[in-house]
Amino acid sequence: MVMARPTPQTHDEILAAAARRFGVTGYRGTSLQDIAGEVGCSKAAVLYHFANKEAILTELMAPAIGALRSLDERIMAQPDPATAQRVAAEGFVDLAVRFRTEIALLRGEFPELLQQPVFAHIQQISERLIDALAGRSERAPARICALVLLAGIAETCGEFADVPDDDLRDALLALLRRALEPAR
Amino acid sequence: MVMARPTPQTHDEILAAAARRFGVTGYRGTSLQDIAGEVGCSKAAVLYHFANKEAILTELMAPAIGALRSLDERIMAQPDPATAQRVAAEGFVDLAVRFRTEIALLRGEFPELLQQPVFAHIQQISERLIDALAGRSERAPARICALVLLAGIAETCGEFADVPDDDLRDALLALLRRALEPAR
DNA sequence: CACGAATCTGACCGTTCGGTCAGCACCTGA
């Protein structure tokens, strides 16, 4: 296999190919060989540009994770439960819509992937998100609602690739407003 | 390893052990060796009682799948969209609560596991469920709501092992009633 | 042109997985 790329944009090609494959077969279900095959290079070349498989996922998810972190800070800075709920709902829907392709890459592998170092703090962040969405209430029904909606949006927003951003955002926000119990 | 079980209830022990392990590390993340280790027998013994790994999952999920099928038939027999929506909501919540431990076994591996022969018809059934929950409407917001709620409940109901059945059922039904758009 | 760094390759490694197989111990019934 003789393949002399004049320009070494291979790094980005690998990233794009990985995104495509992860979206179809998931992270675990995609081998380095698969990615290499899609790029048209050897598996060793993939591992030349990335330290390991996880590093690819890390770079792919970095922007989404950064945005989630900053949303978390904005929510924590909000003392009033009602406004925190509003900020959390609007912020989360915004993230879900903007990063829906990235989220789709995880294809329901949340539980396993959350264990990995890349997502080290996501667990705590999502707990604070649920807390805020539940209006900082301890009542079981409120917390159940918050978790169902959070998980449902995260799990499905990748499926609506054909829906315009604004339409999706409006639909999800309307759903949240209807579904979230007022903080009591 | 000398281990002469007087009574051969090993079949059921394997099933129980598999359920426990699947619930912790997921289907893919659990090896036959793990299950054998938990039972205290050899991997070959597991494969003596079950044709292959998938057969374990099949037997574990059989009751839940049967119940889902019968719910599907009840929904399809219902010509009126509004009543179909009510039947679907109540029936699905009932299933989610009753079989939440079984559902929890899938631990977010829905997309991959749905490909397997065991769940061959689940895809179509869930599409009909979404259709019914959306009030048989073609409007995007209605369908988005239905999918988010369906996925959210399926994904999370296993987390509420400490909530009594009735409380969980009430909370989920109240959420669905609040969140589902009326059929228009 | 020469040299070192960057890029990439094929071969290889250790591990884990699902699954197979020959055979051993035990129980049962003729």
Added chain:
DNA sequence: TCAGGTGCTGACCGAACGGTCAGATTCGTG
């Protein structure tokens, strides 16, 4: 007593995986 079925074992297999490595090729530059 012994033939045969049941339950089970350890050893083994091929495939796939993530990752390593020495070396080849190419490129920028003094």
